[in-house]
Amino acid sequence: MKRRIVISIVFILAIGLCAGLVWFNFFRAKMIANFFANMPQPAQTVSAIKVEARTWTPGIDAIGTAKAANGVELAVETSGIIKQINFKPNQYVTEGTLLAQIDDAVDRADLQDVQAAVKLGEAAYERAKTLTARGYGTEASYDEIVAKLATARSRQNRLQAIINQKGLKAPFSGVIGIPRIDVGQYVQTGTTVASFQDLDSMKVDFTVPEQMADKIKLGQEVRVGVNEKTLKFVGHVIGKDPRVDPQTRLVAVQALIENNKDRALLPGQFLHVRAVLPTEDNVVTVPQTAVITSLYGNYVFTIEPTEKDGKTIDIVKQVFVKSGRREGDVIEILSGVTPGQQVVMSGQNKLQAGAAVKIDNSIDVTKLDASKLANGQ
Known part of the structure; x- marks a missing residue:
């Protein structure tokens, strides 16, 4: 028990x-x-900026190719032996300068013979003219002398034209390139002598989509540069094709850049082009680093002051936005936020809706590398 x-x-x-x-x-x-x-969760440090309405200068971005306003591949007009080359590579020459000379000794000798015949014909013409006026000559003999003089002058002009063709002269002022001929070389008609370009002004050829073609006007401002962020050359549209290319659905446009005095632009160069459109007022924008892309759409974190335990703290709120055009480091916001609201620019990877934040704008994140900002660095 x-x-x-x-x-x-x-x-x-x-x-x-x-x-x-x-x-x-x-x-x-x-x-x-x-x-x-x-x-209590510790406040995350972020940088922020106020949403603002600004003046927006829209544009049509394109890729273009530069070419000289006046540029040719100089070639000889007739065949023969090169006697002289009167230029050096990259030399600036003025219009009319003799650049290369083909041997014309035989033609000049023939010219002297013809010139003598012209002088003899002119003397005979003066005598026949005097005799005819006094009634001692016949009309037939007078006409024959006039015809012989005209023939002699025609031969003289022809020989002079042949001699001129054998002297290659600069068609305009510009910079000449590397010579492609040598003294003593026999050249055929059309042989290229050198590239000759007027670099003081440049033309830029580019294309725009057919949907944008109606926005391109003659005289419209165009900005050009070798880097898309530094379009320092300013020009204007001088031509637009009146048709759309059926293969590419693009319209060809040509602009003129007249301020290439330092010759920074070269023919054939790859260029970034922006055709400037009329400015627009009161366009809501934020830095591109503030907008986050997700499967559900684009959103930003807005900063809302909130009372908690008798203190005012900054709380973030996730707000979906509708974005529009982009220009440089800013993006247009069509809906979702209004001017005056604060949005987070960097540090979003540490945030979730309702988190407390501390604002530190000691560094201008809009001037930093975008890839670093995405990682919150």
Whole structure:
């Protein structure tokens, strides 16, 4: 009997101990959860900027190719032996300068013979004219002398034209390139002598989509540069094709850049082009780093001052926005935020809706590398 009582007591104590352990574990878990639930989260440091309405200068961006306003591949007009080359590579020459000379000794000798015939014909013409006026000559002899003089002058002009063709002259002022001929070389008609370019002004050929073609006007301002962020050359549209290319659905446009005095632009160069459109007022913009792209759309984190425990703290709110055009480091916002609101520019990877933040704008993040900003660096 006593043994049964002892066993019962031990069993009851064991059950009570187990129940106490279970209760203690549940109590500890609850207290830990309450502790972490009520523990204040540290404010995340972010940079922020106010949404503003600004004057927007839209444009049509394109890729273009430069070419000289006046540029040719100089070639000889007739065949012969090169006698002289009167230029050096990259030399600036003025219009009319003799650049290369083909041997014309035979033609000049023939010219002297013809010039003598012209002088003889002119003397005969004067005598016949005098005699005819006095009534001592016939009309037939007078006409024959006039015809011979005209023939002699025609031969003289022809030989002079041949001699002129053998002297290659600069058709305009510009810079000449590397000579492709040598003294003593026999050249055929059409042989290229050198590239000749007027680099003071440049033409830029580019294309725009057919949907944008109606926005391109003659005289419209165009900005050009070798880097899309530094379009320092300013020109204007001088031509637009009146048709759309059926293969590419693009329209060809040509602009003129007249301020290439330092010759920074070269023919054939790859260029970034921006055709400037009329300015627009009150366009809502934010830095591109403030907009986050997700599967559900673009959104920003707005900063809202909130009262908590008697203190005012900054809380972020996730707001979906509709974005529009981009220009440089800013993006147009069509809906979602209004001017005056603050949005987070960097540090978004550490945030979630409702998180407390601390604003630190000691660094201008709009001038930093976008890839670093995306990582919150």
